[in-house]
Amino acid sequence: MKRYLFAAVAASLLLACAPKGSAIQTSKPGDQNSVPPSNVTVAAPAPIAPEVEALKTLGFSVFPEPQSLPPIQVATLGGTNRSMADYTGKYVLLNFWATWCPPCKAEMPSMEKMYQQLKGKNFDIFAISVGEQPTTVKNFIDQNKYTFPVALDPKGNYGAIFASRGIPTTYIIDPQGRAIAGVIGGREWNDPHTLSVLRALIEKK
16 A cells, blocks of 8 residues: 555656645535534644755755655665665665666766765665666666666566656655655756755755
């Protein structure tokens, strides 16, 4: 159930953020004339931290509330199994991509430069190749000398959940393993503004 809930939330969020003033219809058929008790209050969502809100300036859609992820268990190019639990305590750039995808390939040099700038500073990258065989992915990574962590989703199972609207799709994951923002499409990851926003996020107390 969690995977379907996350997929629905992620797809709708990345398509467009919901209007702030939208109402939720909770009455049942036949209850149109019912009046809720006057003493019932609805808790307002927690305010979004400025460092998270700043992700919008990079083109990210920010989740109104952090979203729990379906379990992810994938093999790395080195053959070891990794999960999001391995990144607990860090901010993670979770990226879904493929070697045949032009915008994926275009953003990867800047992603590598960003990784060199931010790795080891409460930050990591988890780049998951979607729908490709290990040899194809390994050859691409080796040829381009990328060093950020790469994992494999050869059957596209996780891509169907996390990147149903296309690749590259990227999420920012908080130290508790929850998605706080997402974006579809390639980015220039090592420009000064992007690095400044990400540094402010990962260094916040």
